[in-house]
Amino acid sequence: DADVTQTPRNRITKTGKRIMLECSQTKGHDRMYWYRQDPGLGLRLIYYSFDVKDINKGEISDGYSVSRQAQAKFSLSLESAIPNQTALYFCATSAPGSPQETQYFGPGTRLLVL
Amino acid sequence: AQSVTQPDIHITVSEGASLELRCNYSYGATPYLFWYVQSPGQGLQLLLKYFSGDTLVQGIKGFEAEFKRSQSSFNLRKPSVHWSDAAEYFCAVGARGAGSYQLTFGKGTKLSVIP
Numbered sequence: 001d002a003d004v005t006q007t008p009r010n011r012i013t014k015t016g017k018r019i020m021l022e023c024s025q026t027k028g029h030d031r032m033y034w035y036r037q038d039p040g041l042g043l044r045l046i047y048y049s050f051d052v053k054d055i056n057k058g059e060i061s062d063g064y065s066v067s068r069q070a071q072a073k074f075s076l077s078l079e080s081a082i083p084n085q086t087a088l089y090f091c092a093t094s095a096p097g098s099p100q101e102t103q104y105f106g107p108g109t110r111l112l113v114l
Numbered sequence: 115a116q117s118v119t120q121p122d123i124h125i126t127v128s129e130g131a132s133l134e135l136r137c138n139y140s141y142g143a144t145p146y147l148f149w150y151v152q153s154p155g156q157g158l159q160l161l162l163k164y165f166s167g168d169t170l171v172q173g174i175k176g177f178e179a180e181f182k183r184s185q186s187s188f189n190l191r192k193p194s195v196h197w198s199d200a201a202e203y204f205c206a207v208g209a210r211g212a213g214s215y216q217l218t219f220g221k222g223t224k225l226s227v228i229p
Contacts, residue, residue, distance in 0.1 A: 004157075008211055032222060038220075040123070040221055041221060042204060042221040043158075043219040044219075045216075045217075046147055081161040084126070090157060090158065092158075101146070101208065102148070102160060103217055104160070105150075105157045105158040105159075106157055107156060107157040108156075108157050
């Protein structure tokens with residue numbers, strides 16, 4: 001079974017709708033991240049969380065919110081979706097306190113906002 | 115703040131040919147360096163990483179990368195490309211110390227393989 005899972009894998013929604021993307025992990029990592037990927041732009045960090053009570057904005061947090069329900073679960077919400085939020089969204093996890101901090105990624109959620 | 119440049123947007127090679135994907139970084143000290151691969155419709159898989167020590171790093175799937183401090187580079191190589199290597203490759207740089215969670219990704223290089 002995959003260590004980092006994301007649901008749904010694909011989602012089509014309409015402008016103005018609220019949607020939630022979910023991420024779960026079985027790696028036991030404290031740190032979790034949400035990225036978006038756009039063609040030609042690489043990955044950009046939206047939000048990150050060091051533990052359940054520690055949530056931080058990343059490079060492009062406007063229009064997004066997150067919830068860390070448990071160590072293993074980190075959800076990304078689009079309060080009112082707009083077409084330029086059409087992208088591939090990745091969740092990632094890492095273990096803190098190590099000099100070799102490596103991020104492990106989920107399979108991604110492809111979102112289309114009409 | 116760190117930054118990463120992958121100069122080649124798209125590279126096409128013949129199956130069996132050698133491959134080198136370029137990555138240049140900007141960071142004030144020795145960074146953490148990573149290469150990830152994204153196969154079509156898939157997530158990102160870690161190929162290899164450099165933290166310290168030997169500057170030639172071996173990864174999965176027959177890939178290797180060499181850290182060259184003088185050139186601020188971390189190029190990815192493979193001696194003989196297979197058709198299954200067709201994918202998009204991302205170089206990433208991480209800061210050391212308190213900011214080690216911060217990964218900055220390059221924009222990616224798409225690799226096409228001709229049979």
